[in-house]
Amino acid sequence: MGVKMRTRFGRDPLKKYIGRHVQIVNAGSSWKGYKGVIKSSTDSETVLVELHATMKQEAIPFKNLRFL
Incomplete structure (x- = not known):
């Protein structure tokens, strides 16, 4: 009885x-100027970014990011 x-x-x-x-x-x-890694997305406009400097995860709007 596996219900997905x-x-x-x-x-x-x-x-x-x-x-x-x-x-x-x-x-x-x-957080301007901070670098990090995208860990997950919360909705279609916001992602969780783990910041390299603090190792904290912050919710950042996707439009405010630049890929390295």
């Missing part, structure tokens, strides 16, 4: 970017 549960209502468009190295480029963010 869906955690989302669609395909995650940002899943392909998990593991990519990024730099935060938003002028209004306190």
Whole structure:
């Protein structure tokens, strides 16, 4: 009796970017200039980035990232 549960209502468009190295480029963010790795996505516009400097995971809008 295996019932497969869906955690989302669609395909995650940002899943392909998990593991990519990024730099935060938003002028209004306190994390501007920090580098990190995308760990997961929270929705279609936000990803969790693990910052290299602090090893903390922060939710950052995808549009505020630049790939390295």
